[in-house]
Amino acid sequence: MKKPRSDSRLKTLPEGEQSSLAEYLTSHGLSDTREWLLSRGVKTSVAALSEFNAWYSLRRRLERRGTVVETLLEGLKDRQPELSAEQVFEIGQSLFAALAIEEQDVGTWFKTQKLSLERRGLSQEERRIVLLEKRASQAEQAQAVVASDLTPDQQRARLKEIFGLA
């Protein structure tokens, strides 16, 4: 049988222990954390800890983004129960994607991509970037609409307008 990777052992720790480990990593270096784990009977490496930290951090970030979107959709469904499940899913997917992209320092990434595109003249990819920028803008507008004092009918019309469902 293949020997399990040491970072995969960390990833299969109970959720509470993973959370404690991630918390410890926020205020301690990798070597200190390795010693701390060893004192608790868990042998691992600095590389495995680094991999675990990145894995855990991404997982939690995505969970938080998902929770934000679900909360926004709950408010939207309460105000506009006539929206179909498909429309709600579409809006949720757009919001989630926009939040994910925004998290990754969109400005720097777009700048890098545009410089690269200028060098290579890839108009198709350039169009993709324009569309990604549009999506980020849509998400911001939708969040403002859901949080606004507009009537349900006005919100519905505005959201449909923003996401091109009108």
Place this chain on the structure above:
Amino acid sequence: MSGDEFMSEATSGEYLEQLRCSLLRFLSQNSTRWGLPTGYLRSLAAAEGRPELDLRRTELELEYLVEKGLAAGVQKVVSPELRCWRITAEGRDYLSERNQ
């Protein structure tokens, strides 16, 4: 590294295998019901030491994973050209077998 050297490395079997595994790992970390956009996956993979990775290559590799049944595209009506992706049960099994 020159452009030619990079292209040579970027199309080598080992490079592509590692890239595909990375993309699957990122997808596996998403426990929500939403798909992850190509651009986001590209940026995560680039941050692992692939600064030259572009959207086209990322999308090609995701399409490869779909062909193998390890990933799936999310069906979208609005902006379908901005593709989003999820891991499949087969993809999770594949990662598990590789201890990832």
